[in-house]
Amino acid sequence: MSVHDDRFAGKKVVVTGSAQGIGLAVARRLTAESAELTLVDRSELVHEAAAELGAHSVTADLESYEGAETAVASALERHGRIDVLVNNVGGAINFKPFTEFAAEEIQAEITRSLLTTLFSCRAALPAMTGQGRGVIVNVSSCATRGIHRIPYSAAKGGINALTASLAFEYADAGIRVVATAPGGTEAPPRRISRGTPPPRSAREEEWFQAHIDQTLASSLLKRYGTLDEQAAAICFLASDEASYITGTVLPVAGGDLG
Numbered sequence: 001m002s003v004h005d006d007r008f009a010g011k012k013v014v015v016t017g018s019a020q021g022i023g024l025a026v027a028r029r030l031t032a033e034s035a036e037l038t039l040v041d042r043s044e045l046v047h048e049a050a051a052e053l054g055a056h057s058v059t060a061d062l063e064s065y066e067g068a069e070t071a072v073a074s075a076l077e078r079h080g081r082i083d084v085l086v087n088n089v090g091g092a093i094n095f096k097p098f099t100e101f102a103a104e105e106i107q108a109e110i111t112r113s114l115l116t117t118l119f120s121c122r123a124a125l126p127a128m129t130g131q132g133r134g135v136i137v138n139v140s141s142c143a144t145r146g147i148h149r150i151p152y153s154a155a156k157g158g159i160n161a162l163t164a165s166l167a168f169e170y171a172d173a174g175i176r177v178v179a180t181a182p183g184g185t186e187a188p189p190r191r192i193s194r195g196t197p198p199p200r201s202a203r204e205e206e207w208f209q210a211h212i213d214q215t216l217a218s219s220l221l222k223r224y225g226t227l228d229e230q231a232a233a234i235c236f237l238a239s240d241e242a243s244y245i246t247g248t249v250l251p252v253a254g255g256d257l258g
């Protein structure tokens, strides 16, 4: 990982879903680049990550608006302002043909991968507009064009839409709103499960494998990305180096445009 030592010096940054995976990789890079962090997660493991990084941490369930308000209030109490909000919470739960999804499973995907970001943006924007500046980086997905996770694809399409429209609505307030769309990303085994049920049959295993095969086939580079490759793009967009970029969704997926 190559970093820009002081790119975030003096910046107060909130990263959601930062107990593991892409969120933790972003938090590690931001720390190396001198940011002052609030790590938000619903898992207690977030406190372990915060101890490693010397960051502030708060547990909150961002699937409720109250959780988002709690997280923002805690960040403001500790740091007084929010310069950057990285909305990273999300992730597909189920992998199967659309007609296999029960109604409550569809709802759970939208709640996990769309409402969390909507709620966090709504909770953080008043502080940002009060400051007269701020950056929101949403973590979308190239699965906006993919198989076997249609409700998740729809949720991430919503993330792209709210990124563009919030950028439009809050540009005059000095706020940039951007997103990355990661492709398949290699990571160590998850310590915190997304709640994906283990496959109960060869057919369910095939459904899961099919989304991996499609992800690789859709990428020009024919490989998964790394956590560092995702964190590098998120941190660039969050930084002042990206000051003329807003409303944009940057695919980070080896050529898969999503």
Ligand SMILES: NC(=O)c1ccc[n+]([C@@H]2O[C@H](COP(=O)([O-])OP(=O)(O)OC[C@H]3O[C@@H](n4cnc5c(N)ncnc54)[C@H](O)[C@@H]3O)[C@@H](O)[C@H]2O)c1
Pocket (backbone or CB within 6 Å): 016, 017, 018, 019, 020, 021, 022, 023, 040, 041, 042, 043, 060, 061, 062, 063, 088, 089, 090, 091, 092, 112, 113, 116, 139, 140, 141, 142, 143, 181, 182, 183, 184, 185, 186, 187, 190, 192, 193, 194
């Ligand atoms: N990993 C990939 O291959 C990939 C590909 C494309 C997009 N993405 C997107 O990148 C983001 C991160 O993915 P990941 O694989 O690193 O995630 P992950 O599942 O490994 O980790 C998600 C983190 O968010 C936390 N979290 C989940 N629900 C929460 C809630 N309601 N409130 C607070 N915290 C909550 C979890 O505890 C966990 O720490 C997601 O938005 C995902 O959709 C990931």
